[in-house]
Amino acid sequence: MEMNRRDALKFGAVGAATVAAATMTGCSTKAGEMASSATSSAASAVGLGADLIGKHKVVIIGGGIGGMTVANNLKKKDKDMDILVIEKNDTFMSCPVSNTYIGKLEGMTLGSFIFDYAQPIQKHGYNWLQGEVMAIDRSAKVVTTSSGAVGYDILVLSPGIGYNYEAQFPTWSPEKIAHIKRVAPAALIPGSEHVILERNLNNMEDGDVVITIPSGKFRCPPAPAERASMVATFMQKEEIEGKVILIAEGAGFAKKPAFIESWEALYGDKIVFIPNSKVTDVDPDTKVLTYAQTTGTGKKDEDDFEIMKTETKTHKYEVLNLIPLNKASDVIGMAGLEVTKDTFGKVKMNGCSFQTKTDEDVYAVGDVVGHGIPPSGQTANWAGKQCAEEISARLKGGSYELPVKKAPVKAGNVCYSMVGDMPETAIMVTHDFSWNGSAIMGKGNVPKGPNGLYRQTGTAKALRDWYRGLMADMFS
Numbered sequence: 235m236e237m238n239r240r241d242a243l244k245f246g247a248v249g250a251a252t253v254a255a256a257t258m259t260g261c262s263t264k265a266g267e268m269a270s271s272a273t274s275s276a277a278s279a280v281g282l283g284a285d286l287i288g289k290h291k292v293v294i295i296g297g298g299i300g301g302m303t304v305a306n307n308l309k310k311k312d313k314d315m316d317i318l319v320i321e322k323n324d325t326f327m328s329c330p331v332s333n334t335y336i337g338k339l340e341g342m343t344l345g346s347f348i349f350d351y352a353q354p355i356q357k358h359g360y361n362w363l364q365g366e367v368m369a370i371d372r373s374a375k376v377v378t379t380s381s382g383a384v385g386y387d388i389l390v391l392s393p394g395i396g397y398n399y400e401a402q403f404p405t406w407s408p409e410k411i412a413h414i415k416r417v418a419p420a421a422l423i424p425g426s427e428h429v430i431l432e433r434n435l436n437n438m439e440d441g442d443v444v445i446t447i448p449s450g451k452f453r454c455p456p457a458p459a460e461r462a463s464m465v466a467t468f469m470q471k472e473e474i475e476g477k478v479i480l481i482a483e484g485a486g487f488a489k490k491p492a493f494i495e496s497w498e499a500l501y502g503d504k505i506v507f508i509p510n511s512k513v514t515d516v517d518p519d520t521k522v523l524t525y526a527q528t529t530g531t532g533k534k535d536e537d538d539f540e541i542m543k544t545e546t547k548t549h550k551y552e553v554l555n556l557i558p559l560n561k562a563s564d565v566i567g568m569a570g571l572e573v574t575k576d577t578f579g580k581v582k583m584n585g586c587s588f589q590t591k592t593d594e595d596v597y598a599v600g601d602v603v604g605h606g607i608p609p610s611g612q613t614a615n616w617a618g619k620q621c622a623e624e625i626s627a628r629l630k631g632g633s634y635e636l637p638v639k640k641a642p643v644k645a646g647n648v649c650y651s652m653v654g655d656m657p658e659t660a661i662m663v664t665h666d667f668s669w670n671g672s673a674i675m676g677k678g679n680v681p682k683g684p685n686g687l688y689r690q691t692g693t694a695k696a697l698r699d700w701y702r703g704l705m706a707d708m709f710s
């Protein structure tokens with residue numbers, strides 16, 4: 235029997251690497267009473283395990299994009315500041331641009347997305363604790379982790395997102411949720427989920443790949459459609475027969491006109507968008523996804539009454555990328571902060587600052603922030619720098635006014651999505667940030683290039699440059 239390339243991959247490449255796993259008013263800070271109570275040094279914390287008990291001036295939860303940016307920039311402001319970063323993983327993995335690894339774009343291997351923490355720790359000299367945060371006691375100002383408990387004067391939260399399968403699929407047992415996470419991972423949280431998704435694609439036979447877009451707020455809104463583009467390019471290159479089916483609870487998705495224009499030109503009818511469809515069940519054994527699709531508006535126009543109806547439908551898939559409802563990381567619940575009442579639960583902020591509304595000694599950056607700005611790596615990096623300025627000014631007894639209070643910040647967020655390969659083309663969205671009197675807001679713009687098209691080869695080059703720049707900012 236002849237073995238084709240995909241069969242060979244199944245037998246030969248299963249062992250893919252697993253990734254190890256002061257008082258604020260409005261926008262200005264007034265100096266507050268800050269006890270200088272740091273007790274441990276970089277040497278005492280780095281490498282320490284279960285017994286670490288110390289107290290630090292600033293404790294940052296999350297060594298992701300937001301948390302690392304705060305830590306690096308606080309140290310740039312004051313090299314003697316006593317900072318501890320708590321992170322559960324031993325390596326950093328980038329979600330931004332990771333879809334190009336799925337698309338097998340030139341030079342984009344798993345290694346392009348993994349960075350070690352040793353370099354920034356050594357360069358900036360902050361304390362580091364590898365451990366999982368299990369509890370936060372704000373009245374005692376203590377964070378309990380799997381590696382010990384630590385005290386803080388100021389706490390910064392940048393723990394990212396969690397998934398809420400329980401709310402979306404209330405009848406699923408914990409075992410079924412665990413199984414689906416394993417066989418059809420969402421791949422929005424850095425780590426082995428991306429590796430599993432890539433392996434599932436490598437091993438697939440002809441058939442459809444289904445990607446689901448959840449309702450509510452979720453991490454990097456263009457990510458599912460960028461992923462659909464990269465899966466389509468992968469299937470084209472590998473000559474895999476089948477379609478990429480994007481199923482959304484809503485009527486549209488981020489940057490939709492730009493994606494649709496690109497897909498029609500690059501992939502014909504290979505990518506199919508199914509709107510207004512709520513995923514209700516998945517049978518991983520038969521590889522069948524069930525969804526309830528609503529059609530019709532229920533509104534009357536001049537002649538007709540358009541009936542609104544919901545029908546249950548099924549789709550057989552070969553590979554499933556089930557992206558469920560997103561929510562703020564459980565760390566936010568542990569802190570007992572006031573959050574928005576939507577399904578995500580964003581942290582309510584104090585005016586336009588990165589201090590939380592609930593507690594003047596607790597700050598937040600990254601995807602959990604309750605400002606009206608997009609949940610992106612670029613925004614987390616921007617917010618991290620602002621947050622570091624705020625905290626640094628506060629500790630020095632001064633004040634800091636966020637630039638957005640004085641004038642709109644042009645392109646505070648720039649988010650690229652790769653849509654094609656050979657030649658690489660990408661689309662982009664920019665957000666100008668402004669202060670509306672109660673929160674920072676972002677206004678999006680999806681530009682076309684000089685040739686009148688959204689997708690541009692120059693934008694693809696800018697995507698790669700942006701990624702190199704962001705990683706250099708954090709890790710070198």
Ligand SMILES: Cc1cc2nc3c(=O)[nH]c(=O)nc-3n(C[C@H](O)[C@H](O)[C@H](O)COP(=O)(O)OP(=O)(O)OC[C@H]3O[C@@H](n4cnc5c(N)ncnc54)[C@H](O)[C@@H]3O)c2cc1C
Nearest residue numbers: 296298299300322329330367394422454600601610611612
């Ligand atoms: C596929 C994909 C593509 C994307 N593309 C782009 C892009 O092109 N451009 C862009 O700007 N953004 C992009 N993003 C979005 C970007 O990745 C996030 O917005 C960004 O990472 C948010 O930063 P954060 O600090 O809030 O969270 P993260 O970067 O996820 O960091 C959170 C950290 O907290 C740690 N943590 C969580 N819980 C605990 C705990 N209990 N104890 C200890 N540590 C804990 C985690 O391990 C993690 O390291 C993309 C995202 C995805 C999924």
